[in-house]
Amino acid sequence: MKSVLWIIAQREYIQRVTTRGFVVGTLLGPIIMVALIAVPIFVMIAVDSQAVKRIAVVDETGVLLQAMDFPAEFEFLSLAVPVDTLRSMVEREEVDGYLVLPLSLLSGGGSASYYSRGGGGLMFSTQLEQVVGQAVRSQRLIGVGASEAVLRILSEAVDVRMLRITEEGEEADAAAALAGIGYVMGFVIYICVFIYGAFVMRGVIEEKTNRIAELIASSARPFQLMMGKVLGIGAMGLTQFLVWSTMGMAIMAFGGTIASLFIEPAEYGLTDSADQQALLDAAGISIPQIPFSAFVLFVLFFVGGYLLYASLFAAVGSAVEQESDAQQFVLPIAAPIIIPMLLISPVIESPDSALAFWLSIIPFFSPILMTVRVAATNVPLWQTVLSLALLGGAFVGSIWVSSRIYRVGILMYGKKPSFVDIVRWFRQA
Numbered sequence: 547m548k549s550v551l552w553i554i555a556q557r558e559y560i561q562r563v564t565t566r567g568f569v570v571g572t573l574l575g576p577i578i579m580v581a582l583i584a585v586p587i588f589v590m591i592a593v594d595s596q597a598v599k600r601i602a603v604v605d606e607t608g609v610l611l612q613a614m615d616f617p618a619e620f621e622f623l624s625l626a627v628p629v630d631t632l633r634s635m636v637e638r639e640e641v642d643g644y645l646v647l648p649l650s651l652l653s654g655g656g657s658a659s660y661y662s663r664g665g666g667g668l669m670f671s672t673q674l675e676q677v678v679g680q681a682v683r684s685q686r687l688i689g690v691g692a693s694e695a696v697l698r699i700l701s702e703a704v705d706v707r708m709l710r711i712t713e714e715g716e717e718a719d720a721a722a723a724l725a726g727i728g729y730v731m732g733f734v735i736y737i738c739v740f741i742y743g744a745f746v747m748r749g750v751i752e753e754k755t756n757r758i759a760e761l762i763a764s765s766a767r768p769f770q771l772m773m774g775k776v777l778g779i780g781a782m783g784l785t786q787f788l789v790w791s792t793m794g795m796a797i798m799a800f801g802g803t804i805a806s807l808f809i810e811p812a813e814y815g816l817t818d819s820a821d822q823q824a825l826l827d828a829a830g831i832s833i834p835q836i837p838f839s840a841f842v843l844f845v846l847f848f849v850g851g852y853l854l855y856a857s858l859f860a861a862v863g864s865a866v867e868q869e870s871d872a873q874q875f876v877l878p879i880a881a882p883i884i885i886p887m888l889l890i891s892p893v894i895e896s897p898d899s900a901l902a903f904w905l906s907i908i909p910f911f912s913p914i915l916m917t918v919r920v921a922a923t924n925v926p927l928w929q930t931v932l933s934l935a936l937l938g939g940a941f942v943g944s945i946w947v948s949s950r951i952y953r954v955g956i957l958m959y960g961k962k963p964s965f966v967d968i969v970r971w972f973r974q975a
């Protein structure tokens with residue numbers, strides 16, 4: 547005979563996975579996620595490709611303008627007109643701005659000045675500094691007798707290949723790409739834990755408001771009722787999670803094939819018969835492969851994080867009668883979920899540091915930060931085991947505390963509880 551807890555969990559799971567919203571959300575989730583990342587990038591590229599900056603130049607040196615190697619989005623105009631005229635041209639929007647290159651630049655003094663209406667953007671100012679700086683350095687080297695060979699050597703970029711030593715040998719180190727993937731994985735856990743935890747709280751509030759909890763409580767203990775709801779909604783989230791992860795891994799597996807379709811062989815000096823790997827190498831594209839162990843840990847930390855926070859959300863739901871009354875109690879629960887998102891950057895920058903280690907074993911932070919570390923670097927096995935053990939221990943502790951609050955709160959009506967009331971319920975249970 548099925549246990550009461552299993553029946554409640556099964557009901558919660560089936561009730562949600564059979565809805566149209568679940569099916570549509572599961573299928574569209576990865577597409578929406580990719581769109582949120584890809585659309586801003588494509589828009590930025592499209593804007594940059596169309597926005598050509600028309601810049602008038604006052605070159606007092608007589609040589610710097612000819613030495614400038616400017617990108618396609620810059621159009622430099624050499625105009626022999628007074629500065630007042632240039633200012634009027636900027637105000638009339640005939641040019642975006644004008645650049646003054648004083649003679650002192652060639653002797654290492656002074657600075658170039660750019661006048662505009664503002665709003666050029668950070669990327670534009672960085673590019674302009676690079677263009678002017680490169681031209682000034684080249685002319686100063688020529689001034690001290692540097693040959694064309696020296697100038698060519700100094701201007702050539704040096705490619706540094708990043709390799710990782712493994713037991714099987716050496717392989718390309720895709721640390722930067724994997725760190726980005728780790729960030730996405732951590733963000734997904736953050737969103738899912740928050741959403742599914744809120745589902746649990748909302749479901750408890752709804753049952754309490756409709757007095758359904760009173761009927762169920764006659765045949766099930768409050769702890770069974772709470773755990774059944776937590777496990778049932780968690781199983782729904784895990785189902786959605788596994789579908790998304792499978793689709794993500796499939797995209798990663800065929801990412802190279804898809805990317806190669808947009809590469810023109812002739813642009814990189816290759817023939818039409820060049821294979822896929824040759825095209826990707828020529829374009830500098832590397833598709834990192836996520837280790838299966840990282841995927842397994844991704845799922846484990848999601849489950850652990852969900853169970854930890856869902857039990858706390860369930861306790862909050864049992865304490866109030868309306869969702870609006872829960873806000874004062876949600877903040878202390880939400881803060882530990884939000885804080886790790888603010889700490890992802892330092893962890894990604896130094897995934898092997900002591901700070902990253904200690905942050906990633908704190909149970910309330912580990913579902914997100916340890917996932918990021920696992921994707922970004924080779925985390926020792928004992929650290930992941932310790933992190934999972936502490937997360938499991940925190941869940942046991944939270945479920946014990948939450949069940950005591952739930953046992954009393956689920957049957958309390960007619961009063962907005964305070965933190966003092968919740969503490970009293972915990973002691974009375």
